[in-house]
Amino acid sequence: MNIEQILADKTKEALNALYNGEVATISFEKTNPLFIGDFTLVVFNFLKLSKKKPEETANDLGNYLKTNVAEIVDFNVVKGFLNLVVSDSYWLTYLKSIQNKPFISSELPADAPVVMVEYSSPNTNKPLHLGHVRNNLLGYSVAEILKAAGNKVVKTNIVNDRGIHICKSMLAWQKWGNGETPESSGMKGDHLVGKYYVSFDKNYKSQISDCKLKGMSDEDAEKNAPLMLEIKEMLLKWEQGDSDVRALWKMMNDWVYKGFEVSYKMMGVDFDKTYYESNTYLLGKNIIDDGLASGVLKRREDNSVYIDLTADGLDEKTLLRSDGTSLYMTQDLGTARQRYEENKFEILIFTVGNEQDYHFKVLILILNKLGYDWAKGLHHLSYGMVELPDGKMKSREGTVVDADDLMEEMIKTAAATTKELGKVEHLSVEEAEKLYKTIGMGALKYFILKVDPKKKMLFNPAESIDFNGNTAPFIMFNYVRVRAMLRKATDAGVYDEKNLISEDITILPKEKELIIKLYSFNSTLKEAANGFSPALIANYVYDLAKEFSQYYHDTPVLKEENKAIMNFRLHFSKTIGDAINSSMKLLGIEVPERM
């Protein structure tokens, strides 16, 4: 049983014994560093029971806990705050109990709930950009966190591989591509396709202005520009299964997938199941039938189907066109049900940007209204846009930060910095390349994940991502210090791996602080899992690394003359290193052994 639980139980007991009263839940907080103690109990809530002043109440409880809880060696009272001091031996025993045990259990309980995390969901008409990077990193990290918290996680990706936007790239390539391929051009497939998407848009825009010069309204110009008419025809042919159009579609999508594969690999993300919208876009009509039968959905005179959400403060939402064809919402209803039927998930998380908050609110509400029990487990993991200093990214205007470019840039910067610091002398070329990638990608991932997902974030490409301060390289650096010490100690034969910690060690204040930090790993993981928030893990691991850095600076380890103390500090440092490594893994960040 952990110390907080013991304290909570004993406090309840105390309230009963002293004041004959009861309180439902009692929670302790970490003592503010300005005061002496490890845990603090705020007693204001108990004054009604004690009918005494805050100080007296705190003293009563403090005395009770000190005499009745072996782990409590001292306490002090400041106003209504009872600060409790936990014995060093408790913390030592705790540290011993986690020695050489993984922070994250690799085994799942047999009855682990299934959680699906859907993320990435790219379009196949253009390459990935910075917004997708945030999406991928978030989704992957949340999946890792949920897995570590004891869930059976299924990572899924739904590829938006059909529709009018894909036809744009296809038509442009057909018209102006001269048979260009990734091989002939040397371009990555997704970039090549994206190039034609941009050129379509450029030509389309100039046609619109031509039409407007001829006196058309904005709306008519957009609808009647020759390219738009051709696109519509192409989409129709695609839907009818025209073999030429389908062949072109397949060829170009395959180029894109090959490109995405490279980007995903570089990002270090992967998927257990990939769905394609071309296979699922017709789903959902059976749900409509059920909904009509139960009266939740209604049919208009023109035969279109809708749901009235005005009572919930939302609008009327159309779910089926008057011609009977389905809409974005229709297919999302269908795919959600398909997911449930295939996976029987407890929770399904959609990692999608906050511009779709409304869509997901409606989607989840409709499924609940339709009476699906599993709809309670749906959750939209919404994240803010990544903004550039001069406004938001627009792919059509070319003001995007391309994901591949960004990653390459990060790795280059990592290489330059590493060389500048003279850290590559003992590394082979392959090792050095690997290190640059680890550092560069780690810095990028940490930079993005440390920000609360729901907030929009600013990315300034001119100021490349920092490597000092609250960054992944700083955290890695502290891990590397631990590993270097352990290597040296092992080589010198002074590291006793079996005899962990002897009892008579006096722990330093900083050591105690760090042990308490290690102790909070599990509660942090739980919070991160409940809140789907990698940022909590990022903050945790930074605090841990920062405190360790201070400790490392002030406290000799290998230079310590007392062998027992040296061995303790080695084990202690190793455990910190393990915690750093595990935390970083939850963020999808690898740590190097040297840097």
Place this chain on the structure above:
RNA sequence: GAUCCCAUAGCUCAGCUGGAUAGAGCAACGGUUUUCUAAACCGUAGGCCUUUGGUUCGAAUCCAAAUGGGAUCACCA
């Protein structure tokens, strides 16, 4: 017009379910290396937590309104 999200140091961000004197990093200024990796450590300076009301023993945190910023509100995806 309606709905949703955001507002904390010059800049980028923490601050969990309300708790004691609001924290980091960057930038600025000063210091630390014969000592386990200085991508480090220490110090100085920098705040009406957007504003106004309310709830409370206690509010950056909860509620309401205002202001500013962003997003969304198609028989598009």
